[in-house]
Amino acid sequence: MAYTIAEKPEEAAAFAKETDVEENPELRAAFDGKVAAEGKVEPRDWMPEKYRKTLIRQISQHAHSEYVGMLPEGNWVTRAPSLRRKAVLLSKIQDEAGHALYLYSAVETLGVSRDDLLDALHEGRAKYSSIFNYPTLTWADIAAIGWLVDGAAIVNQVSLQRCSYGPYSRAMVRICKEESFHQRQGFEAMMVMAQGAPEQKKLAQDALNRWWWPSLMMFGPSDKDSPHSALSMAWRIKRDSNDDLRQRFVDMTVPQAEYLGLSMPDPDLSWNEERGHYDFGEIDWEEFWRVVNGNGICNRERLAARRKAWDDGAWVRDAAMAHAEKKRARQAQQAAAE
Numbered sequence: 204m205a206y207t208i209a210e211k212p213e214e215a216a217a218f219a220k221e222t223d224v225e226e227n228p229e230l231r232a233a234f235d236g237k238v239a240a241e242g243k244v245e246p247r248d249w250m251p252e253k254y255r256k257t258l259i260r261q262i263s264q265h266a267h268s269e270y271v272g273m274l275p276e277g278n279w280v281t282r283a284p285s286l287r288r289k290a291v292l293l294s295k296i297q298d299e300a301g302h303a304l305y306l307y308s309a310v311e312t313l314g315v316s317r318d319d320l321l322d323a324l325h326e327g328r329a330k331y332s333s334i335f336n337y338p339t340l341t342w343a344d345i346a347a348i349g350w351l352v353d354g355a356a357i358v359n360q361v362s363l364q365r366c367s368y369g370p371y372s373r374a375m376v377r378i379c380k381e382e383s384f385h386q387r388q389g390f391e392a393m394m395v396m397a398q399g400a401p402e403q404k405k406l407a408q409d410a411l412n413r414w415w416w417p418s419l420m421m422f423g424p425s426d427k428d429s430p431h432s433a434l435s436m437a438w439r440i441k442r443d444s445n446d447d448l449r450q451r452f453v454d455m456t457v458p459q460a461e462y463l464g465l466s467m468p469d470p471d472l473s474w475n476e477e478r479g480h481y482d483f484g485e486i487d488w489e490e491f492w493r494v495v496n497g498n499g500i501c502n503r504e505r506l507a508a509r510r511k512a513w514d515d516g517a518w519v520r521d522a523a524m525a526h527a528e529k530k531r532a533r534q535a536q537q538a539a540a541e
C-alpha cells in the first residue's frame with residue numbers, strides 16, 4: 204500500500220521516517236493492513252506516532268469545540284422566550300458538555316491527560332471551531348445555531364463515525380444521535396419565526412445572513428489548502444474531504460431555506476444541472492484565518508469565560524479528589540480489618 208503523499212523523493216523519504224515505516228516495518232504493515240481492511244485501531248494496538256499525534260490534535264480540537272460551543276447558547280438561557288424553549292436549550296447545552304466529556308475520554312486513550320489538554324486550550328495553544336467566536340445577538344441566532352451549526356456538525360460527524368480509530372468512531376455514533384435532535388429543534392424554532400410576524404421573519408433572515416458563511420467555514424480550508432487532509436484521508440481518520448462535506452451541507456440546506464421562505468445570503472448560489480450540485484460563492488478565507496488565529500469577534504471573550512470557569516471550579520475538583528482519597532483510605536482500612 205502506498206502512503207506516499209509527496210511527489211518529491213526526499214519528501215517521501217522524510218514522510219516514511221516520520222510515519223514509522225522505516226523504524227517498525229512489521230508493526231507498520233500490520234497497522235496498514237488493519238486500516239485497509241476497515242478494521243478499528245484500538246488504544247492498545249501499535250500505531251505510528253504521527254497517527255497518534257494527528258488524532259490527539261483533531262479529537263482534542265473537537266472536544267474543545269463542544270466545550271467552548273456551550274458559551275454562545277448559554278448567553279440565552281435566561282432570555283429564552285418560553286419555559287419550553289428554555290428547557291430544550293438547557294438540555295441541548297448539557298448534551299454538549301457530555302459530548303466534550305466523551306471526546307476528552309477518547310483522546311485520553313492516546314496517552315495524554317485531560318489537564319494538559321485543557322491547559323493548552325486555556326493558554327491559547329489549542330484550536331477550537333471558528334464558529335464559536337461569533338456572537339449570539341438575538342433569539343433567532345439560537346435557532347440558527349441549531350439548524351445550521353448542528354446541521355454542519357452532523358454532516359462532518361456522520362462521516363467521522365467511520366474513522367479508523369475505534370474510541371473516536373464510537374463517540375461519534377452517540378454524538379450524532381444527539382446532534383440530530385439539536386438540528387431538528389433548531390429548524391423547528393427557525394420555522395416558527397419564519398412563519399411568524401414580519402418582525403420575527405426579519406430576525407430569522409438576519410440570523411441566516413450572519414450564520415451562513417461562518418457555518419460553511421466549519422468544514423475547514425479548501426482541500427488544496429488543507430495541510431492535514433492527505434495523510435488523514437490515507438489513514439482513514441477523515442473519510443471525506445473538507446470540500447466534499449461542505450458541498451453536501453450546501454446541497455442539503457438550500458432546500459430547507461426555501462421551505463422556510465428565507466433567502467440565502469449568496470448571489471452566486473445556483474443549481475448546477477451538470478454537476479448535480481449547488482454552485483456557491485467564494486468563502487472569505489481571510490476572515491476564516493483571522494478567526495482561527497484568535498482575532499474573531501469573540502475569541503478573547505470565549506477564552507476568558509473558559510479560564511474563569513476553570514479557576515472558579517478549582518474548589519470542586521479539590522473537594523472531589525479529597526473525597527476520593529478519604530474513600531480509598533476507608534476501604535483500605537476496612538480491608539485490613541477483615
Ligand code: BYC
Pocket residue numbers: 260261264265266268269272273299330331332333334348352353356359420421422423424428429430431432435441445495
Ligand atoms: N475552526 O488541514 P486542515 C458542535 C484548522 S462542536 C478552527 O483541514 P484537519 C457544536 C485545523 O485544525 C463540533 N480551526 O485540518 C457545539 C488545522 O489547524 P492545526 C465541531 C480550523 O484537522 C456546540 C488547520 O486549520 N466539529 O457541533 O484535517 C453547539 C488546517 O486545517 C477549522 C469538529 O470539531 C475551523 N473551522 O480538518 C453547537 C469537527 N478548520 O491543527 C454545535 C472535528 C480547520 O494545524 N474536526 N481548522 O493548527 C474535523 O473534522 C477536522 O479537524 C476539520 C479540519 C475538518 C475541522
